[in-house]
Every structure is written in C-alpha cells, then in structure tokens.
Amino acid sequence: MRTIDELLHEHPFFAGLDAEALQLIAGCAANRHARTGDYLYREGEPADVFYVIRRGRVAIEADDPVAGPMVIETVDDGEVLGWSWLIPPHQWLFDARALESTSTVVFDGKCLRTKCDEDPNLGYDLMQRVAQVMYARLQAARIRLLDLYGVPGAARP
Amino acid sequence: MPPAPEAPSAEWPRGHSAFRVREFRVVDRQQDTADTVTLALAPLDGQPLAFAPGQFTMLGRVGVGEVPISISGNPDRGLLVHTIRDVGGVTHALATSDVADVLDVRGPFGQGWCVEDGYGSDVVVVAGGIGLAPLRPAVLRLLAERDRYRKVSVLYGARTPSDRLYPSEVARWRDRDVDVVEVVDQGSPEWLGRVGLVTTLVPRAHFEPGRTLALVCGPEVMMRFVTLALLDLGVPPDRIRLSMERSMKCGVGLCGHCQLRELFVCVDGPVLDYATLAPLLAIREL
Amino acid sequence: MASHAMAVLDVDGLQALLDLLRADGWTVLGPTILDGVVTHGEITSVDDFPRGVGDEQDAGHYRLRERDDDAFFGYAVGPQSWKAELFPAHELLARREPDASGVPPRLAPEARAVALFGVRSCDLHAIAIHDHVLLSRSHADVHYGARRAETLTVAVSCSDPGGTCFCASTGTGPSPTDGFDLSLTELLDDNGHRFVVRSGGPRGDHLLDRLPALPVDLDDLTADAAVTERAVSVMGRQLDLDGLRDLLYDNSDHPQWDDVATRCLSCTNCTLVCPTCFCTSVEDTADLVDGSTERWRVWDSCFTSEFSAMHGGSVRTSTRSRYRQWATHKLASWIDQFGTSGCVGCGRCITWCPAAIDLTAEVAAIRATPAAGPIDQSDPAEA
Numbered sequence: 001m002r003t004i005d006e007l008l009h010e011h012p013f014f015a016g017l018d019a020e021a022l023q024l025i026a027g028c029a030a031n032r033h034a035r036t037g038d039y040l041y042r043e044g045e046p047a048d049v050f051y052v053i054r055r056g057r058v059a060i061e062a063d064d065p066v067a068g069p070m071v072i073e074t075v076d077d078g079e080v081l082g083w084s085w086l087i088p089p090h091q092w093l094f095d096a097r098a099l100e101s102t103s104t105v106v107f108d109g110k111c112l113r114t115k116c117d118e119d120p121n122l123g124y125d126l127m128q129r130v131a132q133v134m135y136a137r138l139q140a141a142r143i144r145l146l147d148l149y150g151v152p153g154a155a156r157p
Numbered sequence: 158m159p160p161a162p163e164a165p166s167a168e169w170p171r172g173h174s175a176f177r178v179r180e181f182r183v184v185d186r187q188q189d190t191a192d193t194v195t196l197a198l199a200p201l202d203g204q205p206l207a208f209a210p211g212q213f214t215m216l217g218r219v220g221v222g223e224v225p226i227s228i229s230g231n232p233d234r235g236l237l238v239h240t241i242r243d244v245g246g247v248t249h250a251l252a253t254s255d256v257a258d259v260l261d262v263r264g265p266f267g268q269g270w271c272v273e274d275g276y277g278s279d280v281v282v283v284a285g286g287i288g289l290a291p292l293r294p295a296v297l298r299l300l301a302e303r304d305r306y307r308k309v310s311v312l313y314g315a316r317t318p319s320d321r322l323y324p325s326e327v328a329r330w331r332d333r334d335v336d337v338v339e340v341v342d343q344g345s346p347e348w349l350g351r352v353g354l355v356t357t358l359v360p361r362a363h364f365e366p367g368r369t370l371a372l373v374c375g376p377e378v379m380m381r382f383v384t385l386a387l388l389d390l391g392v393p394p395d396r397i398r399l400s401m402e403r404s405m406k407c408g409v410g411l412c413g414h415c416q417l418r419e420l421f422v423c424v425d426g427p428v429l430d431y432a433t434l435a436p437l438l439a440i441r442e443l
Numbered sequence: 444m445a446s447h448a449m450a451v452l453d454v455d456g457l458q459a460l461l462d463l464l465r466a467d468g469w470t471v472l473g474p475t476i477l478d479g480v481v482t483h484g485e486i487t488s489v490d491d492f493p494r495g496v497g498d499e500q501d502a503g504h505y506r507l508r509e510r511d512d513d514a515f516f517g518y519a520v521g522p523q524s525w526k527a528e529l530f531p532a533h534e535l536l537a538r539r540e541p542d543a544s545g546v547p548p549r550l551a552p553e554a555r556a557v558a559l560f561g562v563r564s565c566d567l568h569a570i571a572i573h574d575h576v577l578l579s580r581s582h583a584d585v586h587y588g589a590r591r592a593e594t595l596t597v598a599v600s601c602s603d604p605g606g607t608c609f610c611a612s613t614g615t616g617p618s619p620t621d622g623f624d625l626s627l628t629e630l631l632d633d634n635g636h637r638f639v640v641r642s643g644g645p646r647g648d649h650l651l652d653r654l655p656a657l658p659v660d661l662d663d664l665t666a667d668a669a670v671t672e673r674a675v676s677v678m679g680r681q682l683d684l685d686g687l688r689d690l691l692y693d694n695s696d697h698p699q700w701d702d703v704a705t706r707c708l709s710c711t712n713c714t715l716v717c718p719t720c721f722c723t724s725v726e727d728t729a730d731l732v733d734g735s736t737e738r739w740r741v742w743d744s745c746f747t748s749e750f751s752a753m754h755g756g757s758v759r760t761s762t763r764s765r766y767r768q769w770a771t772h773k774l775a776s777w778i779d780q781f782g783t784s785g786c787v788g789c790g791r792c793i794t795w796c797p798a799a800i801d802l803t804a805e806v807a808a809i810r811a812t813p814a815a816g817p818i819d820q821s822d823p824a825e826a
Contacts, residue, residue, distance in 0.1 A: 059344070059352065071344035071352045078361065099349045139382075140354035144342050148376040149286035149316040151192070151244065151755075175582040176536060219539065220729035220736045244754035404753050406725045409582035412743070413722030414750060416772065418692075419779035424581055440695045442764035 004029050007105055011052055012078045013129060021122050028111035034058075034098035040081070047084030047092040048109035053077050056102025061095045069095065073137070083130055085109025175409040178217075178261040179206075181237055183254050189240065190320050193287060194252045195229065198237040198260060206237045206262065210294035211269030211400060211428045214239070215408040217261040218254070222247040225405040225423070227291035228265060232298050237262065240290035240322060266408045267427050270295040270398060275370035279308040281362055281392075283383045285355055285375020289313055289322045291400050291427075292374050300333050310336040310362040314355025314375070317341055318348045336363060355379065359386035366391035374400040381438060384431055395432040402427065418443055447642035450656030451663055452627075454636055457515070458489045459654050460597070460625075464558045469595055472528060473560030474516070479507060481521035483528065486560055493518060500605035500679070500790065503799030513636060516561060516629050519605030520789050524718030525559055525566055529590050530573060532742045536586065536725070541734030554593040562598045562623065564616030565608075565789040569718035570596075571622050575781055576721055586740065595646065598623035602670050606679035607790030609803060613682060615787040617674040625650060628667045639667045680790060680803045683810065687784075690810060691775040695767065699808045704763035706798045711744035713792035713802075714769065719777075719785045720744070745769050770802060 005026035008014045014022060032051075034040055040051060040058060051058075055077045061069040072094065075081050081104075084090055090109065116123030181198035189195055200206065206214070208228050216239055217223025224247045230238030243252035254260060272280065272295045280299060284292050299306055311330060315321040318341050331337050338358050340351040351358075356379075371387050373380050380399050387397050403415040403422040410424035418437050420426065437443055452460065464471050465487065475484040476493050486492065497510040498518040510517050562570075574591065577584040601608075601617035610616030619626045624647040627638040639659060642648045714720045724743040729736045743750060746765050751758040759765045777785030786802075793801045 057349075057351070068346060071348070074344075074350070074352045076351065076361075136357065140357050143356070143378070143382055144354055146378060147316070147342070148379050149314075149320065149342065176585070178537070217727075220727055222727050223725075242754075248754070402753065403758065404751050406723070406743075410580060411577065411582060411584055411721070412724060413745065414724070414743070416768075416776070418771070419776040421780075442759050442761060443695070443768075 004031065004105060007031075007054060008052065011054065011105075013052060013080050013133070017125065021119075021125070024115060024119070024122065025107070025112060025126075028115060029105050029107045032104050032106045034102045034104065036098055036100050038098045038102075040096040040098065040102075040104070041092045042095050043092055045092050047082065047090045049082060050085050050107040050109060050112065051081040051096075052105045052107070053079050053081060054103045054105060056104075057099045058102055059097050059099050061097060063095060069097070073141075074099065080130075080133055083134065085112065086127075086130065175263065175266075175407075178263055179204075180259050181206075181262050183256050183258045183260065184236065186254070186256055189322050192243045192252075193240060193322070194243070195238060195240045195322075196251070196254060196260075197230070197235075198239065198262070200237070200262075201259070205235075206265060208232055208265035208294075209269035210272060210298050211291060212265035212267045213291075213408070213423075213427065214262050214264030214266065215405070216241075216251060217247065217263075218250040219259075219261060221250040223261060223263070224248060224251070225266075225408055226251075227400070227427075229290045229293050232294045233301055240287065242287050263408060266423055268425065268429075270372050270400075270428050272299050272370070272372065275299070276305045277368075278306065279364035279369040280306050280310070281359070281364050281369055281371045281387070282309070282311045283313075283355060283359065283371065283373045283375070283387075284311070285314045285379040285383075286316065286320070287322065288373075288375030288379075288400070289327075292372060293323065295372055296330065296335075300330070300335070303333055307368070308336070308363050308365075309334070310338065310364060312355055312358040312362060313337070313339045314358075314379070315339070315341050317343050318345050318350070338362065354382075356382045356386045359383060360390060367393075369396060371397045373397065377402070377438075388431075393432075394435060395430045397431040398428050399431060399434060400427045401429055401434070447644060448648050448651050449642070449659045450640050450651050450654070451659050452638045452640055452654060452656055454489065456655050456657075457627075457638060460650070461486060461489065461560075463650060463653055464560075464595070464597075469556050469558035471558045471560050473597075474518075474521070476507070480505065480523075481507070481518055482523040483521075483525070489515065492516070492561075497603060498605060500607045500794045501799075502607065502793050502801045503796055504606075505794050512631050514602065514629055514631055516599045516601075516627075517603050519601065519603060519608055520563055520566065520791060522716045522791060522795055524716065524789070524791070525562065525570060526573070526718050526720075528557060528559065529570065529594065530577070530584075530587050530721065534586050534740045536738045536740050538735060538737045554590040556593045556595075557590075558595040558597060560597045562596050562619075563601055563789070564598065564619040565610045565613075565787040566718055567596070567598055567619050567622045568615040568787045569789070572719045572781065572783065572785065572787070573721060575783075576719075596623045596625075596643075598626040598643075600626065600628040600667075600670060601674050602629060604674050604678050605790055605794070607793040607801075608678050608788060609680040609682050609790060610788035611675045611678045611681070613684065613784060613786055613788035617678075618671040623647070628670055630663065630666045630670070632666060634662055634666075637663070639663050680788075680793065680801065682786070682788065682803045682806060684784065687806070688775040688778050690813060691771045691806075694809050694813055695771070697809050697813075699805060699812075700763045700767045702808075703766050703800060703805050704761065706800055707746075707762050707766050708798055709746045709748070709762050709765060710797060711746045712795045712797065713800075714744040714746060715742070716791040716795045717773075718789060718791070719773070719787060722750075745772070770805065773802075774806065 005022040058075045059071045180201040184199045185197035187195045213225045213227045215223045216226045226239045229240045241251045344352040405415045406412040410421040415422040471486045473486040492515040499506045577587045598619040623643040626641045722743045726739045773785040
C-alpha cells in the first residue's frame with residue numbers, strides 16, 4: 001500500500017514538485033474511490049475539494065430536465081478536476097459523475113489554501129499548475145465552440 | 158523559347174488521361190451519418206483504379222458537375238470507395254446516388270500521405286470529423302505491414318458519437334496493435350467515452366516525438382491546433398503532414414483555382430508537410 | 444538571336460507574304476481596327492492593317508490617333524492578346540451523347556491552321572509562358588496544344604511603345620529575339636517604306652525563299668537597331684524586378700493592399716486582357732431536348748468572389764486579398780511555379796483598368812516602404 005505522496009509523485013499534475021512539497025500537501029489529501037455512476041460532486045454543493053484522477057473517467061455534466069445529463073467534458077486518468085476551491089463562492093457549478101470505476105486522491109481545499117498561505121513559493125507553484133490546466137481547458141472549450149465539424153459555412157451570414 | 162510542340166497523338170497520354178472520364182457503377186451504398194454516405198464503385202471497363210493513400214479523384218455525375226473527393230478505400234485491393242458529405246449541388250447528387258447509378262471518375266490525382274516514410278518510426282494519425290476518410294487508406298496500408306512501424310496511434314475526434322465514420326472498423330484496429338482513442342464534442346446518454354477536443358489527446362498519446370510521423374486531417378482550424386500540440390511536444394515540422402483543401406475545378410494544376418500562394422493543392426498536395434505550410438497558413442485569406 | 448535568313452520586303456512584298464501564307468493554307472489573323480480599338484481579325488490584304496494609325500495609352504485610357512505617316516504597325520498592343528485565339532474563352536472539351544454509357548465522351552480538340560501576324564515581343568513571351576504552363580507540366584492542356592501545333596508566327600518589332608508599356612524592364616521586348624517564324628521591323632525613311640525580315644527557323648526560311656525579297660544592307664540594319672533603341676527610350680512605365688518575389692512574399696500585410704482595394708472594382712478586366720493569365724473553370728451543360736451533355740472550359744478570374752469558393756464560402760472574400768493574390772501570383776509565385784515572371788510588360792492591365800490602377804505603381808509603393816511600420820494605434824476617440 002503506497003503512501004499518498006508516492007501516488008502523487010506519479011501523477012503528471014505534480015511532475016517536478018519535490019518530495020518535501022509533496023509530503024506537505026499530502027497532508028491535505030485522502031484516497032477516494034468512485035464506482036461507476038457515483039457522483040463525485042453535484043451542482044450547487046459546497047465546493048472545497050480538488051480531485052486528482054489516478055485511474056478511470058469522470059464526466060462533467062449539466063442536468064437538463066428534458067435532455068437529462070449533458071456531458072460537457074470528460075476527465076481521465078492523469079488529469080485533475082475542480083478549481084472551485086480556489087475561487088469564491090466555492091460552489092460546484094456542474095455535476096461530476098464517474099463513468100467507470102475511478103480512483104482519485106481528493107484534497108481538502110481549505111487545508112491546501114492554508115498551506116499555500118504559509119508557503120507562498122509552494123502556493124505560486126500550485127497556482128501555475130492550476131492556471132495551466134485552466135488555460136488548456138479554456139482553449140479546448142473555445143475551439144469546440146467553433147463547432148468545426150458542423151455544417152460548413154452554417155455560421156456565415 | 159521552345160518551338161511549337163507536336164500535334165497531340167496517342168503518345169500524348171498525359172493530357173488525355175487527365176481529362177478523360179472513366180465510368181464507375183455504384184455497387185454499394187452506406188449511410189454513415191445524417192449527411193455522409195460511403196459509396197463503393199466498380200469500373201465499367203473492369204480496370205481497377207490504382208491509387209496512393211491520400212490521393213483524390215474528381216468525382217462527378219453527368220450533367221451536374223464534378224468535385225474533388227478523397228479516396229477512402231483499401232489501396233491494396235478492392236473497389237473504389239468514396240465517403241461524401243452532402244454540402245452542395247454536386248455532393249448532393251453524389252450522396253443521393255443509388256446502387257447501379259453510374260458516376261464519372263477522373264484521377265487519381267495529388268500527392269499522398271507516403272506513410273512508408275514512417276517505417277521504423279512511431280506513427281500518429283489525427284483525424285477530425287470527415288477527416289478520417291482520406292486517412293483510412295493510409296491506416297489500411299500501414300496495417301498491411303504493421304510490423305514495419307513502431308507504436309501506432311489513431312486519435313479521432315467527431316462531433317457526436319453517431320457522427321463517427323466507420324465505427325466498427327475503427328474499433329477493430331485496436332486488435333491490430335493500434336492505440337485508437339476517440340473523443341466527441343458532444344456526448345450522448347449512452348456514450349461512456351471521452352468528451353472533449355481531439356487536440357487534448359495528442360499529449361496523452363504514446364509516441365516518441367523525435368521518431369514520429371504525424372498524419373493530420375480535418376477542418377483547417379483543427380489541423381492548426383493539432384499541429385501546435387505536436388510541435389509543442391517536439392515533433393519536427395517536416396514530419397507533420399496535413400491534407401489541405403482548396404477549390405478545385407480541374408484537379409491537375411491547370412485551372413488555377415486551388416493555389417495556395419505558389420503551391421497547387423491538387424498537384425503539390427493535397428498532402429503537404431508543415432515545414433512547407435507554416436508561412437502560408439499564417440497569412441489570412443491567402 | 445536566331446541565325447537564319449534575313450531579307451527586306453517592300454509593301455508589295457508584305458502583300459506577297461500575306462498571299463503566300465494564305466496559299467499555304469494558313470488563316471491569317473492580325474491587327475485590324477474594330478470598335479475603336481486595334482484588335483485581331485482575319486487579314487487578307489495589307490489594307491486590313493491599321494495603316495497610318497497610332498494609339499495613346501495611359502492608365503484607364505486608350506485612344507486611336509492619326510499618324511502623320513503610313514506605318515502599318517505604328518501602335519502598341521490593343522486589348523486583345525493572342526490568348527483569345529490559342530486559349531479561347533469558351534472551349535468545348537468533350538461531348539457525350541445520350542444513352543452513351545460505356546462509351547467515353549469524345550474529346551474535342553479542333554484547330555484551324557492560323558498564322559498569327561504582327562505578334563509583339565511581349566506577346567511572344569506570353570505565348571512561350573503559356574506553352575510552359577499549359578503543355579510542359581505534369582498534365583497538359585490538349586486543346587491548347589492542338590491549337591498551338593497549328594500555329595505560325597510572324598512577329599513585329601515595336602516602333603511605338605505605348606504609355607503603359609514596360610517590356611524593356613521585364614526583359615521581354617521591344618524587339619523579338621526568338622520564338623517566331625518570321626520577324627519584321629517596319630522602316631519608313633528616305634530609303635523607302637520597307638520591312639527588315641528575319642527568319643526564326645526552317646519554316647521562316649522556306650517562306651522567305653518564295654518571296655520577292657531584297658537583300659539587307661547596312662543602312663537597313665542601322666535603321667532597324669535605331670527603331671529598337673528609340674522604342675526602349677520611350678517606354679511609358681517601368682517595373683523593378685530586383686528581389687520582387689521576396690518583396691511581395693514578405694509584404695502580404697502591407698497597407699498598400701488596403702489602399703488599392705479602395706480603388707479596385709474586382710471587375711476582372713485585367714485578367715481578361717492579360718496575355719499570361721490562364722485560370723479557367725469547367726462548366727457542364729445538359730441539353731434538355733436531346734439529352735446530350737457537354738463539358739466546356741471557360742475563362743475564370745481570381746478577382747471573382749466565387750473563385751476560391753468551397754462549401755461554406757470563399758477563402759478570399761475581400762477585394763484586398765484578391766488584388767494581392769493576382770499581383771503576387773503574377774510577379775512572385777509565378778517564378779516559383781514556372782521559372783519566370785508571369786508579367787511580360789505589355790501594359791494592358793494598366794490601360795484597361797477602369798479605375799486606372801497601375802500595377803507598376805502599386806509595386807513601387809510597396810517597395811518604397813517595405814514591411815511598413817506599425818499602424819497608428821492611438822484611440823481616435825481620445826484624440
């Protein structure tokens with residue numbers, strides 16, 4: 001049975017973070033497993049955690065009364081989920097549902113924020129990593145908005 | 158200045174073969190998606206059409222017109238296969254053709270993928286939407302000699318799960334030691350696969366950037382972003398190949414329509430490497 | 444320079460040349476006046492030529508004028524180039540009869556034997572360019588080839604270049620150097636109205652052998668050289684070719700393109716009159732009565748909004764991008780594609796532009812301020 005910081009060490013999100021820093025933040029984390037269909041979080045719930053997906057797949061969804069759950073994006077092993085812990089009012093805007101058996105490490109947001117306050121260098125490093133993930137997700141979302149595979153020229157007047 | 162050339166004769170096969178039409182009969186028709194159809198065509202004269210993966214024909218219907226359509230079949234055997242998206246007058250006439258209808262074919266034309274340049278390398282195939290259609294012959298050619306390539310990945314992005322082309326065949330590629338990863342822009346209730354953008358699959362794919370041949374096909378914006386992702390990982394620009402598309406009337410470099418500055422997409426392409434394309438793609442309305 | 448026979452013909456000899464060509468089976472096409480311009484028509488007699496006629500050409504301006512002499516060829520080129528004969532605006536490519544499945548459509552290259560008479564050096568170079576573009580690449584245009592194979596050329600050395608001519612700077616004139624069967628220089632001086640005739644090859648030699656030709660003397664040669672020298676000195680325009688390809692490639696965002704776009708009407712006149720433009724489209728027509736179908740090759744122009752259209756729209760929607768495409772192709776990309784410039788300095792695009800746009804001036808403007816500095820980025824609302 002490996003320790004959390006050993007698990008984190010393997011995860012791409014923390015690549016390059018030294019063992020000491022990993023141990024520090026591991027103190028805010030716990031293992032969590034989700035079975036197929038389990039919700040990691042739901043829209044409207046208080047959001048103060050941050051998930052690191054080790055294995056499996058999670059769908060970020062919005063639920064429509066008629067259409068049912070609409071998947072915005074899926075998040076796979078090696079990726080991370082959730083930044084509402086950074087941004088008030090710390091509330092989930094979407095549902096997150098496991099599409100298959102999913103192993104995660106879940107971080108307590110308040111604990112992480114405290115550690116960042118105490119060690120600003122660590123804080124800055126973590127913020128850069130989060131910013132990179134947000135940047136990539138935003139780029140991807142923007143390109144998907146172009147609906148490139150849609151009917152060509154449909155958007156033109 | 159050269160003297161006036163000789164009169165055309167049987168020894169002028171170049172000019173004649175480019176404009177001579179061959180007739181093919183539709184022998185099979187599959188509705189792939191709401192607006193896309195795959196036709197299998199057999200030559201009336203019995204001569205199979207030999208082609209290189211990545212080439213196209215000028216496919217037409219008598220009295221309606223012709224358009225450039227990539228060849229999607231197996232280059233090493235079988236019928237002429239074309240996957241056609243119904244987006245205009247001519248493609249509508251083609252897409253609504255039935256078994257036994259006769260279509261006109263000129264070609265094949267253009268520079269293909271030359272997937273053999275990936276011998277001994279990893280190969281990454283990235284397809285967006287109908288972009289899988291011109292790439293399918295390259296994958297089939299590669300599968301015919303699977304052991305001459307190292308790691309092979311096919312990354313395929315489509316709009317929705319039901320918009321994917323050749324879904325069961327693509328799934329079977331996994332049995333041939335090909336890492337197939339699919340992603341859609343919009344899921345569906347039954348879809349348990351990835352939802353997202355195909356470019357995000359690139360960093361996750363297994364290949365050694367310094368020893369990789371990348372083949373990319375899809376909408377031009379998508380190809381630019383996929384290329385950026387590949388370049389970011391260190392794939393050299395001359396090892397990234399894109400299939401370009403421009404307006405074509407003749408398919409043989411004579412009508413002038415398909416020019417991309419000094420390149421004729423029908424003759425110098427449609428497959429072109431990014432080292433050649435980079436300065437051209439940066440100029441708006443080129 | 445072709446080193447074949449040389450001789451002198453007088454005016455009667457010129458008529459004899461026309462008669463001989465026709466007797467040999469050639470339809471002679473040459474300069475003649477129609478609708479107020481010098482264009483190409485069938486020539487049976489020297490009286491068909493625009494004798495005593497000159498022209499005034501400038502940007503967006505063309506007028507014929509009366510000369511004070513009897514010269515047959517005392518003008519520059521008119522709107523029509525030989526493209527209209529060798530590469531017509533409408534060419535039937537193939538015709539298919541109804542219910543003819545399995546029978547390949549009949550390809551229809553048909554050509555008449557044509558003697559192109561009075562071809563200027565710029566147009567000779569243009570024909571050579573078309574020979575390369577249309578016949579010597581991976582695929583050939585058989586219809587152009589068929590017409591071209593049935594062509595004989597009698598060139599004329601320019602004595603009166605127009606206000607829009609610049610063949611001297613493009614290295615394509617004013618004196619024909621090769622690519623002709625015969626080349627004439629018209630002389631009108633104290634020694635009489637005559638033509639110095641050079642043969643360009645065996646076919647030209649064979650013609651000269653059967654004409655009442657007079658020997659060439661030193662005065663003739665001196666006068667001949669003087670015609671060319673004078674023509675060079677009165678060229679209306681000039682184009683600096685130095686580094687032009689890189690200049691245009693490097694300045695795809697130059698503000699001059701925006702400037703010319705405010706004047707250009709995208710009327711396509713320039714591409715119609717340009718002797719080297721070769722863009723075409725293909726049109727399929729169906730006869731509703733007898734069920735036959737035909738495929739036609741028709742002239743097209745990169746200035747039209749549909750030229751670059753694919754499903755969903757065109758790549759070049761702005762006039763700016765289309766003017767840039769034409770100028771860059773003609774003067775830069777052409778070099779990479781075909782090994783020479785696409786421009787022969789004939790000046791037609793300048794003369795026949797209704798907006799009086801001058802290609803040489805546009806290029807000069809870009810050359811004057813290459814890779815122009817940053818556009819003023821201050822907010823006009825805060826000025």
